Amino acid sequence: MSTVVGDVETPSPPRRRFKITSLEVLCGLLVLALLGQNWLTGILDVPAIRTGATVFVAVCTQALPFLVLGVLISGAIAAFLSADALRRVLPKRQAVAVPVAGVAGVALPTCECAAVPVARRLIVQGAPSSVALAFLLAAPAVNPVVLVATAVAFPGEPGMVAARFAGSMATALAMGWLWARFGKAEWFAERVMRKLPEQTDGRSRWLVFAETARHDLVDAGGFLVIGGLTAAALNVVVPRSWINTLGDQIVLGIIVMAVLAVVLALCSEADAFVAASLSALPLLPRLVFLVVGPAIDVKLFSLQAGTFGRSFAIRFAPLTFVVAVLCAVAAGLIFLGGVR
Amino acid sequence: MRRETQNILLVLLGGALLKISFTGTYLRYVKPSHQWLLITAGAIMVLLALLSIGRDLINNRQAAAVDGHEGHTHSSTGAWLLLLPVLAVFLVAPPALGADSVTRAATTNRAVDDGRAVFPPLPAGDVIALPLSDFSARAAWDEGNSLNDRSIKLTGFVVHDGSAAYIARLAIGCCAADAFPIKVRLDDNPDATALPDDTWIEAVVSLKPGTATRENDYVPAAAALELREIPQPEDPYEH
Numbered sequence: 001m002s003t004v005v006g007d008v009e010t011p012s013p014p015r016r017r018f019k020i021t022s023l024e025v026l027c028g029l030l031v032l033a034l035l036g037q038n039w040l041t042g043i044l045d046v047p048a049i050r051t052g053a054t055v056f057v058a059v060c061t062q063a064l065p066f067l068v069l070g071v072l073i074s075g076a077i078a079a080f081l082s083a084d085a086l087r088r089v090l091p092k093r094q095a096v097a098v099p100v101a102g103v104a105g106v107a108l109p110t111c112e113c114a115a116v117p118v119a120r121r122l123i124v125q126g127a128p129s130s131v132a133l134a135f136l137l138a139a140p141a142v143n144p145v146v147l148v149a150t151a152v153a154f155p156g157e158p159g160m161v162a163a164r165f166a167g168s169m170a171t172a173l174a175m176g177w178l179w180a181r182f183g184k185a186e187w188f189a190e191r192v193m194r195k196l197p198e199q200t201d202g203r204s205r206w207l208v209f210a211e212t213a214r215h216d217l218v219d220a221g222g223f224l225v226i227g228g229l230t231a232a233a234l235n236v237v238v239p240r241s242w243i244n245t246l247g248d249q250i251v252l253g254i255i256v257m258a259v260l261a262v263v264l265a266l267c268s269e270a271d272a273f274v275a276a277s278l279s280a281l282p283l284l285p286r287l288v289f290l291v292v293g294p295a296i297d298v299k300l301f302s303l304q305a306g307t308f309g310r311s312f313a314i315r316f317a318p319l320t321f322v323v324a325v326l327c328a329v330a331a332g333l334i335f336l337g338g339v340r
Numbered sequence: 341m342r343r344e345t346q347n348i349l350l351v352l353l354g355g356a357l358l359k360i361s362f363t364g365t366y367l368r369y370v371k372p373s374h375q376w377l378l379i380t381a382g383a384i385m386v387l388l389a390l391l392s393i394g395r396d397l398i399n400n401r402q403a404a405a406v407d408g409h410e411g412h413t414h415s416s417t418g419a420w421l422l423l424l425p426v427l428a429v430f431l432v433a434p435p436a437l438g439a440d441s442v443t444r445a446a447t448t449n450r451a452v453d454d455g456r457a458v459f460p461p462l463p464a465g466d467v468i469a470l471p472l473s474d475f476s477a478r479a480a481w482d483e484g485n486s487l488n489d490r491s492i493k494l495t496g497f498v499v500h501d502g503s504a505a506y507i508a509r510l511a512i513g514c515c516a517a518d519a520f521p522i523k524v525r526l527d528d529n530p531d532a533t534a535l536p537d538d539t540w541i542e543a544v545v546s547l548k549p550g551t552a553t554r555e556n557d558y559v560p561a562a563a564a565l566e567l568r569e570i571p572q573p574e575d576p577y578e579h
Contacts, residue, residue, distance in 0.1 A: 021342055021345070022341040022342050022345040023342060023344050023345050023348075025345075026345050026348060026349070026423075029423065033427050033431060034431070037431045040427075040431060040432060041431070041432055044432055044434070047439075047440035048440065050434060050435060050440065051437060051440045051441050051444070053428060053432060053434035054368065054369065054434040054435065054436065054437050054516055055437075055516055055517050056424075056425075056428065056434075057368075057369050057425060057428050057429060057434050058368075058369035058370060058515040058516035058517050059515065059517050060425040061357065061360065061366060061369045061370055061374075061378060061425075061515065062369070062370050062374065062514060062515035062517070064353075064357060064378075064381055065357075065374070065377040065378060065380065065381035068380075068381040068384050068385065069381075072384070149513075207395070210388060210391050210392070211392065213388055214346075214347075214350070214388040214389065214391070214392050217350065217385065217388065218346045218349070218350065218419045218422070219418065219419070221353070221419065221421075221422050222418030222419045222420065222421040222422055223418050223421075225421040225422060225424050225425060226418070226421060228425075229424070231517060232517075235517060236444070264517070264518075265517070266514070266517060266518050267514045267515065267517075267518075269513075269514055270512075270513035270514030270515070270518045271518070272513075273513035273518065274513065274518050274520065306418055
């Protein structure tokens with residue numbers, strides 16, 4: 001399902017009298033859905049499925065505004081930030097440019113969904129991919145909104161905010177540097193690199209802006225929906241009672257919380273409250289939960305696979321997971337002073 | 341997928357967001373402050389789609405005069421999935437989370453590591469209304485025992501666990517995906533046990549001091565003095 005990148009719609013070869021296009025298919029689907037409405041609500045009337053459906057719609061409604069924000073920024077970059085200007089802003093050496101991207105992430109308070117189209121557009125406009133990826137990981141995790149939410153959720157623990165900031169920033173920088181050293185451009189889907197013709201006059205710039213935003217929205221929206229479906233299914237299926245049995249088994253706790261961060265796909269502004277409520281666990285596993293969640297989760301993986309291509313996502317996502325866990329543990333040991 | 345179809349999907353999806361934010365159904369899925377975000381996002385989606393439709397119409401009229409704009413048609417099969425939230429919103433309209441989510445969750449009652457504190461005193465009055473989250477926090481942690489011998493009105497829905505009946509409500513931080521339950525056991529009232537799950541009630545209760553302990557996940561018990569069935573409140577969650 002995520003291999004759809006890159007191929008171009010082919011016109012149906014032999015000319016038929018009645019051509020079925022996606023438009024007719026859409027109309028057909030809508031009519032079918034209307035006719036089958038009762039049947040549809042009938043099968044959804046099982047408590048578990050009902051809960052799943054609510055969580056699905058909730059994840060979509062929560063994330064879509066941020067995705068829209070992301071595609072608008074992406075459109076603006078495509079239309080108004082020329083490749084030359086970008087090159088002038090960024091330091092020449094990648095090793096220095098990566099931290100600049102990390103700091104830029106602090107200034108842009110977005111959900112993780114918004115960062116994906118923006119990162120892609122930065123690559124298209126000629127930013128080194130390591131820089132764009134550092135931004136992708138930093139923006140949702142270290143922005144002021146998230147840090148304030150963390151401070152509110154852990155009132156007696158100022159170390160938690162510092163540890164979260166350090167862990168997430170370290171993850172973004174480490175991934176950026178690793179990518180600068182080992183990443184290969186061919187892992188990206190072909191169309192990620194495709195450049196739009198540079199526009200110079202004002203009117204066509206706005207057209208580029210609107211068209212890029214619209215196109216990115218359609219592209220990424222579908223993958224957001226897959227992510228939402230996965231998160232909803234796992235939300236219902238994964239037994240939360242896992243957590244209660246963990247107690248003081250610290251290594252197991254860290255692993256389970258890291259996996260939980262991936263499967264629950266919470267928005268980075270709310271995950272601190274969920275972590276705070278899991279009081280049966282020590283602070284360190286909960287910190288891991290907060291650092292891993294914004295860096296990689298099922299929703300984000302789906303978006304990355306759709307935006308950058310599958311062969312990118314299957315390399316980038318697992319590596320991010322490991323790096324995020326390690327950075328979180330290190331940050332926890334330093335700023336929380338141990339497991340606690 | 342053709343551009344026309346993509347645009348129609350975007351109009352439908354934007355329309356779905358606008359619909360739930362104007363009818364108030366959005367409160368089943370996200371927190372109230374999300375409303376303007378949803379309206380803006382929905383409007384932008386519809387606008388982008390309409391702009392594109394308009395441009396296509398003009399381009400068609402100028403009929404292949406020049407080989408018009410970039411005109412690339414990406415196949416985005418993934419875009420079909422945008423239909424799912426549209427159908428879910430318009431045809432199914434999933435209800436707010438309820439008893440099923442409460443029983444599914446493991447930990448209940450947002451417990452702070454060491455929440456012992458003196459809470460601000462409750463206002464005077466015969467019966468005062470408190471959110472369930474406030475009630476359970478005071479029951480577990482208040483050194484000043486402000487709930488003792490007070491009649492408190494709680495709003496929530498009924499959940500059963502074995503023979504016990506609870507009044508429960510879900511609290512959300514951002515959207516329903518991060519909901520977690522808060523519950524209070526209703527004692528000494530056969531009516532509470534008789535009501536089916538998910539019935540919304542207003543209960544006047546009196547806390548049984550010392551019932552919220554670490555062993556029961558800080559779920560307090562209270563004597564249910566009065567029960568009244570009510571329709572589901574506009575905002576089904578606490579925040």
